Amino acid sequence: MAPTTRLDPESCYRAVKARDRRFDGVFYTAVRTTGIYCRPSCPARTPAYGNVSFHPSAAAAQAAGYRACKRCLPDATPGSPDWDVSADVAGRAMRLIADGVVDRDGVAGLATRVGYTPRHLNRILTAELGAGPLALARARRAQTARVLIETTDLTYADIAFAAGFASVRQFNETLREVYAATPTQLRGRRGGGAATGEVTMRLAVRTPFAGRALHAFLAAHTVAGIEAAGDGWWAQSLALPHGPGTVRIELRDLTAHDGTALLPATFRLADLRDTGAAVERVRRLLDADCDPVAVDDAFLGDPVLGRLVRARPGLRVPGHVDGHELAVRTVVGQQVSVAGARTVTARLVREHGRPLPHPEGGLTHLFPDAATLAEVDPERLPMPRARGRALVGLCAALAEGRIALDRGADREEVRRRLVELPGIGPWTADYVAMRALGHPDVFLPTDIGIRDALRGLGEDPARAAALAERWRPWRSYAQLHLWQTLDSLKEAPPCGP
Incomplete structure (x- = not known):
């Protein structure tokens, strides 16, 4: 099933009834009676077939007037691995949007990077993902803001700045519209702290995740001065759009097969506007958007790879930050x-x-x-x-x-x-x-x-x-x-x- 508006409703509904997490990020389920959209694996009671519609992106569901489910947090799901398989224009654009290109260079800058006019790119993204580049960038900013609210002690003003919003007012309005909640409600009882250049958060990855194998590969290729490794952690310097930064991330095996798990990461940034770009580049390093269940299932019956996969489930392809x-x-x-x-x-x-x-x-x-x-x-x-x-x-x-x-x-x-x-x-x-x-x-x-x-x-x-x-x-x-x-x-x- 590819990330396209031509989703087969019956196939999608079967995946929802099975709560098949391999389709998380491939499509989103919107429930007309509640006004909420979810990922396919949401543990909530399965809605009736006649009450649901299916959308190829979180931005498309938001544009249709639906709010994100507070139980399954669909906008926090790692991106669809199908974008990497197809390597099409929509996938290329999505990876650049995640890196903050629209926030820095506008839609015209994004269109130039993928080799299309802004109007034609808007048509492609609307057809493939159900929303144009501005809406997709807005969804990304909302997601970045929510992660920062829930996993850091930054003040709301600094979070708005770090997530790419033009103003605190725009930040507040977007969160109320997307999540039906204020920043204070999203943070719950956690209070804001003093703003610094350090941001500690938890990065979502699909499980299983062979973190020790990834750590071993990176550690074996460490270059002094720009990288460092220790017992269960990896650190690296980052050349970001607005200034330098560093990241230190904990890498460990995550063996559960029931959804996503979180890896603690600490970023030190010269400019908080680089938060989204830094997170996206580290996710590339971790191959965080891989669907390990789908990959492993494809190899389990193979006479050469089957036993290797069973011995090391969730193996990732090490990416790179640059x-x-x-x-x-x-x-x-x-x-x-x-x-x-x-x-x-x-x-x-x-x-x-x-x-x-x-x-x-x-x-x-x-x-x-x-x-x-x-x-x-x-x-x-x-x-x-x-x-x-x-x-x-x-x-x-x-x-x-x-x-x-x-x-x-x-x-x-x-x-x-x-x-x-x-x-x-x-x-x-x-x-x-x-x-x-x-x-x-x-x-x-x-x-x-x-x-x-x-x-x-x-x-x-x-x-x-x-x-x-x-x-x-x-x-x-x-x-x-x-x-x-x-x-x-x-x-x-x-x-x-």
């Missing part, structure tokens, strides 16, 4: 060990990164931006000359806007443009698509680690590509399951830090 950074790190890591790539990347950070105004523990810098690295003499980079030229050429393309890696870009077009650059081959382009663009269906059949993993499972590595055909459309997750069989992630293939 697509440009991931691409640079991938080129640095070409044909070298992970440890070697970490060393070289840390040197780039020290020599060309921007120091944080307030270092925190091991976090001292922001990663060098593409424009800075594009000006570096490739002969002076600590790597073979050909790779240095490839790195500088990539950074020039990123800095000039010829290639965009912000998850709003068309994936196939990005891949084509990447492989046109000297020194960028299919492996690099596909690895970038998997982690920077969040592509769920990427497989690297020539990857050394994949070949070693298949050999260890008694499979012929020469058949890697053929085997992977039956793992569509979740081949990126198959890739991670195979990598996880290696004795140590530090001995993994040269996939860059």
